[in-house]
Amino acid sequence: DVQLVEAGGGLVHPGESLRLSCAASGFSFDVYSMAWVRQAPGRGLEWLSYISSSGRTTYYEDSVKGRFTISRDSAKNSLFLQMTSLRDEDTAVYYCARDYKRSNYLLGAFDVWGQGTTVIVSS
Amino acid sequence: DIQMTQSPSSLSASEGDRVTITCRASQGVSDYLAWYQQKPGKPPKLLIYAISTLQPGVPSRFSGSGYGTDFTLTISSLQPEDVATYYCQKYNSAPWTFGPGTKVEMK
Numbered sequence: 001d002v003q004l005v006e007a008g009g010g011l012v013h014p015g016e017s018l019r020l021s022c023a024a025s026g027f028s029f030d031v032y033s034m035a036w037v038r039q040a041p042g043r044g045l046e047w048l049s050y051i052s053s054s055g056r057t058t059y060y061e062d063s064v065k066g067r068f069t070i071s072r073d074s075a076k077n078s079l080f081l082q083m084t085s086l087r088d089e090d091t092a093v094y095y096c097a098r099d100y101k102r103s104n105y106l107l108g109a110f111d112v113w114g115q116g117t118t119v120i121v122s123s
Numbered sequence: 124d125i126q127m128t129q130s131p132s133s134l135s136a137s138e139g140d141r142v143t144i145t146c147r148a149s150q151g152v153s154d155y156l157a158w159y160q161q162k163p164g165k166p167p168k169l170l171i172y173a174i175s176t177l178q179p180g181v182p183s184r185f186s187g188s189g190y191g192t193d194f195t196l197t198i199s200s201l202q203p204e205d206v207a208t209y210y211c212q213k214y215n216s217a218p219w220t221f222g223p224g225t226k227v228e229m230k
Contacts, residue, residue, distance in 0.1 A: 035219070037167075037221075044210065044221060044222070044223050044224045045159070045167060045210055045221040045224075046221065047212075047220065047221065050217070050219065059218070061218050062218075095167075100157075100169060100172055100178075106217075107214065108155065108212075108214025108215075108216075109155075109157040109169060109172045109212065109214045110167075111169045111178060113166035113167055113168075114166065115165075115166060116166060
């Protein structure tokens with residue numbers, strides 16, 4: 001089965017850091033671009049970051065640029081999101097998601113999603 | 124950045140009703156428009172990409188139309204399992220913005 005499983009969420013204080021991971025299985029991870037999307041409690045979906053299949057190209061939403069870093073390890077079939085200087089407004093469920101087609105380019109629609117990992121930033 | 128809006132923000136319809144959700148982009152996104160369905164406590168599910176192409180396994184009662192800045196998701200005959208929030212998303216370029224969502228409830 002094609003699957004994404006996130007881990008690493010938790011409760012942190014403002015200003016602290018957290019590293020999320022997403023383990024991929026059931027597909028050729030290294031030929032798909034990947035993304036992180038979050039959803040604050042009771043709110044809509046917010047795209048955060050995107051990494052190409054090669055890992056050479058990344059994009060970030062403005063509110064996390066400079067604070068979050070996306071990366072991938074094809075040997076481990078894993079996607080990561082390093083989050084620093086966390087703020088209250090970063091509280092959300094964080095999803096990893098797969099591009100809907102295998103490509104060397106960033107396509108931007110997402111056909112496989114993990115179940116999400118919850119990050120709570122609170123003093 | 125291109126902004127995405129959806130209308131209505133919520134609707135209530137009866138089983139068998141035809142339901143239409145509108146999505147508007149502040150600038151043209153060509154055919155790079157997707158629709159997702161999200162049920163409570165679950166991740167989103169890709170229903171449609173490229174305006175009107177159904178993902179495998181998506182019932183044919185779902186359809187998409189439009190071009191450029193104005194798009195529509197239609198459920199031809201609402202079923203109880205369609206109760207969910209629906210999001211449009213533009214993916215022509217960064218940022219890959221989602222609309223605010225439309226919550227569909229059953230009368």
